[in-house]
Structure formats: structure tokens, C-alpha cells
Amino acid sequence: MTRRVVLAYPGGHGSSAALNLLAGQSEVVAVAADFGAGDVDLCALRRQATADGAAEVVVADLRGEFANDYCLLALQANALILDRHPLVEALARPLLASQLVATARDRNASAVAHGGGDALSGMIATLAPDLEILELGGWGEPELSTSRTLWARAVTSGYRCTEDAVANLGMPDEVVVTFDQGVPVAVDGETVSVAEAMQRLGHRAGAHGIGRFELADSYDAPGAAVLIAAHQELESVTLDRDLARFKRGVDRRWAELVHDGLWFSPLREPLDAFVRRAQERVSGEVRLVLHAGSATVAGLPGRRLRPVGRRCRRATGQTPLGSTQHPSTQAS
CATH class of the missing domain: 3.90.1260.10 (Argininosuccinate synthetase, chain A, domain 2)
Structure with missing residues (x-):
């Protein structure tokens, strides 16, 4: 029986080469994630993935979920790294991991392939320890959809x-x-x-x-x-002044946690709850x-x-x- 693999497919040269390679050995479901950057022709991306050998192409519209469940939290936590710059790939990466795992479950795939490095692999392993993870080198983070979002x-x-x-x-x-x-x-x-x-x-x-x-x-x-x-x-x-002072420390820890790839840490949800409660006024x-x-x-x-x-x-x-x-x- 042919192995089925879910591939994170942003459509650059590296992911096209990876899809060509995998398609010769497996049935590949290519996942193109839309984080709202607005600079990708999704219809053209679908055609390209099919031409590159994908058995199926899933175009995941993640714009609303990313804005409401990820960017809004980052905003309310004033999430800045080194008190200077907003989160970029680290904010979108957990949503991409969740989408890849959900697609793998839905399509009965046994493996997930991507070019996103150890951080993305770690998240996929946390969500689905039974899935095989194929980490494909040679096409770095800037090509991934997580580096082009409506947030940054x-x-x-x-x-x-x-x-x-x-x-x-x-x-x-x-x-x-x-x-x-x-x-x-x-x-x-x-x-x-x-x-x-x-x-x-x-x-x-x-x-x-x-x-x-x-x-x-x-x-x-x-x-x-x-x-x-x-x-x-x-x-x-x-x-309140005391609440504001305490929240600054929580904000800093929230940003560090997400930046370090620990979105699925048990600490994040309690931090989320504090940040949300502090927004009431x-x-x-x-x-x-x-x-x-x-x-x-x-x-x-x-x-x-x-x-x-x-x-x-x-x-x-x-x-x-x-x-x-x-x-x-x-x-x-």
C-alpha cells in the first residue's frame, strides 16, 4: 500500500523540489496555508502543486483563526521580543502545525513533511507523537507561509x-x-x-x-x-497601577514562551487567561x-x-x- 504523506507546501523552489521527490515514493497531500499576507495567488499555487505531483491539494484559509486566536492574543499581551519587535514566524507556526496534523488525521496519512526546522517538528510531535515527521532541508524558513502573514x-x-x-x-x-x-x-x-x-x-x-x-x-x-x-x-x-506592573512581566513571559516555540506548553493557557481578564477595562x-x-x-x-x-x-x-x-x- 502506498504511503500517504502530508506536505507543508508554500510554493517556492524548495517545496516544489521536495514535492517532486516525495511524489515518486508516496501519495502526497500538499497543504498550502493562507495566513493573510495577500501576496499569493492561491489558485496558481494549487495548479503548481498539482503539476509538481500532489495527489491532492488542500488550501487552508487560516486568516480568521490566525487573527482572532493568535494575533489578538499577541496584541493583548503586547508581545514584543526584546521590547522591540513583534513575533513573526513563531506566532503562525503553531497554527500551521495544527493544520498539518488535522489534515494528516483527516486523510489517514502516516507522515508529515515540511521544511520548517526543529521548532515546527517539535510542535507536530507534541500534537501527534504517532506521526512520522520528515524534515526536509534546503529551503529555509523565509520560504514558509509562516514568514508571510497579515501580522508580520x-x-x-x-x-x-x-x-x-x-x-x-x-x-x-x-x-x-x-x-x-x-x-x-x-x-x-x-x-x-x-x-x-x-x-x-x-x-x-x-x-x-x-x-x-x-x-x-x-x-x-x-x-x-x-x-x-x-x-x-x-x-x-x-x-490599575499594580495590575499594569504585574502584567508587564506576564506579557514578557508570554512573548518569550511563544518565541521559544512553547505555544503548547501548559503554562501558556494560564497566561492567556490572565491577559484576557486584564482586558476587561x-x-x-x-x-x-x-x-x-x-x-x-x-x-x-x-x-x-x-x-x-x-x-x-x-x-x-x-x-x-x-x-x-x-x-x-x-x-x-
């Missing part, structure tokens, strides 16, 4: 979601984000879903160079950067001005506001949220 994306060949910080110097953009118990529910008074809030703010913030992060690798996350900035500021005026409008690589808070309920992210890192010229400031606006 790895940059491999030039920034695509953000303009240069000086591109629109003469056109500052004022935006009002409304939160209801920690959930972004409106942009400029128009009701939005969590995914829509990320998309709209990402487009507007990206036009002003907000959300670029240059670490060992480069990342774009304009929507995440602005939402986290707004949420942090709203928490600063709605949470986090409601109100935050007015921001997007300009020259920074998001400046211009209005909050009951308090005059200050610019977001004025603690610039002189070595990189970036704020803690990774939004490069124009020299004329950079704080000392």
Missing part, C-alpha cells in the same frame, strides 16, 4: 509593506483606533474585524515607514507595530499621528498624551517598536 513578514528581497520613512514627510496621517475590552473594533469610527484592523492600519502605517525591524533578519510589521503601540498606551490609562479610543517613521499618540481618554517610542536606539535609529524615525523627529 520576513523581508527577503526588499521591503514590500513599508515605504521609506521620508516618503510621505509632508502628509501626516491621523487615525483613531477604538478598543473594546482589548479588542480593536473600529478604525476612524468604522467597525472592523481584528484582521481588517491589522490590514487597514498596516497599509496606512506602512506608507510612513512604520514597522520596519532590522535585527539578524529584516521584517515588516506596520499593522502590528501601530496596534501594539495604541494598546499599550490605552492600558497605561485604564489599568481596556476600552476607549486612541488617536495617533502616523508620520516620518513613527506613530505619535495624540489623544487618549482622560489624559494628554505623549509620543510613542521616544527611547530611540542610537545604533539603529529605531524606536522600541522598530519604526525608524526621521532625523528631525528623533529624540535625544
Whole structure:
């Protein structure tokens, strides 16, 4: 009997080569996951996978689940690595692992193949210790769908979601984000879903160079950067001081846990519960001005506001949220 294998298939050269190889030995179910990056032609991807030898192609629309069950938690936990940049692959990876395992169970597959490295293998093994895991080398993380999401994306060949910080110097953009118990529910008074809030703010913030992060690798996350900035500021005026202080430690631990590939750790759900409970009073409008690589808070309920992210890192010229400031606006 021919072995059935589920393959994570983002559609790059590496995954195409892997599919060709596996198809000569097994019946391959290719899984293409859509995390909302908006830059992939899913119909073309399906045709490509079929041409590469897939017996079946599953296009998994994970946009809503990713936004509501993963990105929203990261937002409410103000999840920043090194207090600077949002999570990228680490936030989408557990959902991809869950989708691969669910597809394997549904199709009676005996193995899961992927090019996502040890972290993804560990998650699959946690969810389904009986499945064989085929870790395929040679096509690195940037090709995976987890590195291109509506929350953030790895940059491999030039920034695509953000303009240069000086591109629109003469056109500052004022935006009002409304939160209801920690959930972004409106942009400029128009009701939005969590995914829509990320998309709209990402487009507007990206036009002003907000959300670029240059670490060992480069990342774009304009929507995440602005939402986290707004949420942090709203928490600063709605949470009790002791609760806010304690939550900062919980937020940091939550981000570390997810970054380290421990989404399925028994610690995460209790942390989730605390973060969600703390959001009960986090409601109100935050007015921001997007300009020259920074998001400046211009209005909050009951308090005059200050610019977001004025603690610039002189070595990189970036704020803690990774939004490069124009020299004329950079704080000392």
C-alpha cells in the first residue's frame, strides 16, 4: 500500500523540489496555508502543486483563526521580543502545525513533511507523537507561509509593506483606533474585524515607514507595530497601577514562551487567561499621528498624551517598536 504523506507546501523552489521527490515514493497531500499576507495567488499555487505531483491539494484559509486566536492574543499581551519587535514566524507556526496534523488525521496519512526546522517538528510531535515527521532541508524558513502573514513578514528581497520613512514627510496621517475590552473594533469610527484592523492600519502605517525591524533578519510589521503601540498606551490609562506592573512581566513571559516555540506548553493557557481578564477595562479610543517613521499618540481618554517610542536606539535609529524615525523627529 502506498504511503500517504502530508506536505507543508508554500510554493517556492524548495517545496516544489521536495514535492517532486516525495511524489515518486508516496501519495502526497500538499497543504498550502493562507495566513493573510495577500501576496499569493492561491489558485496558481494549487495548479503548481498539482503539476509538481500532489495527489491532492488542500488550501487552508487560516486568516480568521490566525487573527482572532493568535494575533489578538499577541496584541493583548503586547508581545514584543526584546521590547522591540513583534513575533513573526513563531506566532503562525503553531497554527500551521495544527493544520498539518488535522489534515494528516483527516486523510489517514502516516507522515508529515515540511521544511520548517526543529521548532515546527517539535510542535507536530507534541500534537501527534504517532506521526512520522520528515524534515526536509534546503529551503529555509523565509520560504514558509509562516514568514508571510497579515501580522508580520520576513523581508527577503526588499521591503514590500513599508515605504521609506521620508516618503510621505509632508502628509501626516491621523487615525483613531477604538478598543473594546482589548479588542480593536473600529478604525476612524468604522467597525472592523481584528484582521481588517491589522490590514487597514498596516497599509496606512506602512506608507510612513512604520514597522520596519532590522535585527539578524529584516521584517515588516506596520499593522502590528501601530496596534501594539495604541494598546499599550490605552492600558497605561485604564489599568490599575499594580495590575499594569504585574502584567508587564506576564506579557514578557508570554512573548518569550511563544518565541521559544512553547505555544503548547501548559503554562501558556494560564497566561492567556490572565491577559484576557486584564482586558476587561481596556476600552476607549486612541488617536495617533502616523508620520516620518513613527506613530505619535495624540489623544487618549482622560489624559494628554505623549509620543510613542521616544527611547530611540542610537545604533539603529529605531524606536522600541522598530519604526525608524526621521532625523528631525528623533529624540535625544
